[in-house]
Amino acid sequence: MLRKIRIIAAVVCFAVITLLFLDFTGVLHGWFGWMAKIQFVPALLALNVVVVVALIVLTLLFGRVYCSVICPLGVYQDIISWIARKRKKNRFVYSSSISWLRYGVLAIFVIVFIAGVNSVFALIEPYSGYGRVVSNLFAPLYQWGNNLIAYFAERMGSYTFYSVDVWIKSAITFIIAAATFVIITVLAWRNGRTYCNTICPVGTVLGFISRFSFFKPVIDEEKCNSCGLCARNCKASCINSKAHKIDYSRCVTCMDCMEKCNKNAIKYAPLRAVQKTTENNNNTDDSSRRKFFSITALFAFFTTFKAYSQMVDGGLAVIENKKIPNRTTPIVPAGSESLRNLAQHCTACQLCVSVCPNQVLRPSDKLSALMQPEMSYERGYCRPECTKCSEVCPTGAINLITTADKSATQIGHAVWVKENCVVIHDSVSCRNCERHCPVAAIQMVKQDAENPDSLKIPTIDTERCIGCGACENLCPARPFSAIYVEGHEKHRTV
Amino acid sequence: MENNNKNEINRRNFLKTLGIGAIASTAALYGCDSKNKSVGGTVIDTSDVPTDKMTYRTARNSGDKVSLLGYGCMRFPLRQKAGGDGEEIDQDTVNQLIDYAIEHGVNYFDTSPRYVRGWSETATGIALSRHPRNKYFIATKMSNQSEDAVTRSREGSIAMYRNSMKELQTDYLDYYLLHSVGGGADAMQTLKERFYDNGILDFLLKEREAGRIRNLGWSFHGDVKVFDYLLSTDIKWDFVQIQLNYVDWKHASGFNTNAEYLYGELSKRNIQSVIMEPLLGGRLATLNYHAQNVLKQIRPEDSPANWAFRYAGSPENVLTVLSGMVYMEHLKENIKTYSPLQPVTEHELTTLEDVAQLMLKYPLIMCTECNYCMPCPYGLNIPAIFAHYNRCVNEGNVPKSLQDENYRRARQAFLVGYDRSVPKLRQANHCTSCGVCAPHCPQRIQIPREMERIDKFVEHLKQKTEF
Structure with a gap:
């Protein structure tokens, strides 16, 4: 019974969090955005005391249910392990804890955390690791599926579905996500919760706490016949059936052992209260099929991605793709306040990158901010009506901001590159940047003040410019725009 | 502006030109065909397309019997090249369309060196050369609109003319047009530069004498001064191509001139009209709800395109009505519309004027998708x-x-x-x-x-x- 509740809760949490990374419309985030915010590390980074305390209390009461219900990476491993079990039953064995590794990793994690080198700890942090896998590997599948539906919707005259661009936002992040995916999957396939109990810093912290938890699975030595079935079904390898001991620091409270035990010798109860209490033999067979979703898709590992292909119709000039200009300071979204704030709070979970509807956010390739979001305007610009990234960020790296505040936040400023400007280059009139500037920071002035018929060139009022990139994105000069945005280290308010 | 009284008179004028006798006979023929029933909103009934009922008009100067439906070769279907590298004309489909058209009595094919990115003449030539030369009439154009000196020079223009013959695999052209006169910033100046200063007009007149051009005319868009000027010269034009449909008859947009005037002036001089844009670039094929409703009330089974073609083909001085057909369904439907033509009645003319008025209330952009503006240097479509x-x-x-x-x-x-x-x-x-x-x-x-x-x-x- 307890196990079934755990499974249902886990699957729901898992599905919702996964969908948060898949849903590009941003509809789901209004309802379930909090699911990302109750994740341990994001809450810690956001200094969300309520959540952190609640999670600690939860663990103190019930053990590491966080790991088997709330943590999407944990549930993901359970799913893999569950599939592996179909091949080979009773495949786990008890092993003793590798404490030096666990606490060693935790120590490093804490050090880099304090030092603010988030790009390192983001690599092993479970929630963001899972986010990267979904946003890099599963989201494209989801989007292709969506595009297929949109294709048919278009033919049926429906406007409900629209197609989206599928593209690799950062090769490095993609590779890291793919590596994470492979490693975690292989470990889970072979040994269940190895990652959680050796590397995962959250697992180590919660494991330490859960030693003192009130409720825990306890072996009733009188009933136990030391058959070892529980140990062979413990994905955390933490049951020492011979000694009738359970390593609570590693137990993720999955309740599998309790259902497996033929003798009803394991109970989930306060440790001291374990007495010979008779219990009605609830021999419900674990035949319930978890048909929540098919996981075959997980194994389709995509190494080749179709590059963003451009539709070129008949009689149309070929449009060269824009290239990323060399920005000395990266641009980060309004709400992140400063590069420093973002770097210190971001776990690189890719949630903001996944929801950005304008193809602006992508993971950074720079070592100092590896996989953390940065903006670039080749495919779109930061549109005035959108504040999606700030709405979804669970860590306080991008704080919630209103559209009005966003339009008054200078995240960067535009720079005019004279030699690229078509007015100068091709001697044609163009005022596309001026026309699209939402804050009227661009003024067209005569190239030659003496000549009344002179073509006009853009000038930028950097005091007004908010760095949204409309000018850069819509500039006709290609591959490099004649106007581009330089980021601000610290955002200012107009 | 719209004076009711005037409307009446004009409508009567229009009707006069129809040839009342034709109405009765063809209406009877058409009305009895009980098989013309189909289900659904837009009627594209393509069953039983007759092969021998096409309405023909006789060209006054050459005696050609020209099918009322003319095939416009400006919107041929395209396909991806085998290597995936760009596009090309879907020649197989073009052949199929043209074969079908000829089989069902269409014999006028209108192309230009500019059409379909310059591929139209070649494709038309390939498709037509598979048929006996006396089965069809070719119309092509002196398309020297481009402002570069070479194209506008005598040599450049003559080369264009000769190349048309080569592409169309023929040694004479049945209909030859000065393409799109009336255009350019200064239309009269452009006309002079394109056809007079370089002596091309004289050259073409000589070609007509020599029989290599059987009918000489021009297509007109834009500045009415040029229209009036060309009609005032003593050159004998065999035909003129104008934009005519039930909206442009009285409500030509922008710089265009009402078809009523153009057609009237041509008829006065006994010059036959070739009609382009009978559907106003497709806009008369997909009407808004209200306009559609008005037409369906009268002929529930006819599509808006049906109406537009009947309208364009009704005046008797119309030699042929061009339609740039890409799909077999459209070709079939248009053939049926003109096999034979069922001229519009006086009552229907009133209705179509109402529909035109309704259309004007909708702020449509008067684009006919002719693609002359393309390619845009910045890649816009x-x-x-x-x-x-x-x-x-x-x-x-x-x-x-x-x-x-x-x-x-x-x-x-x-x-x-x-x-x-x-x-x-x-x-x-x-x-x-x-x-x-x-x-x-x-x-x-x-x-x-x-x-x-x-x-x-x-x-x-x-x-x-x-x-």
């Missing part, structure tokens, strides 16, 4: 943007205000449909207002201004701001 906008106007998806009842639905339909019909990089927000396109537009649409207007509208929708 101008006709596709206009087509999307017009479609949304017709479907009621262009909200007037944030408070509109159907704002949400219309917004979604407009924006999602926009991304579907025009790739993002080719949308209106990329227009630099460079103005290269505007002079090429035969409808004289202020393209950059319209682009800016559509862009603003899209911004309002995206930001959900009040207009």
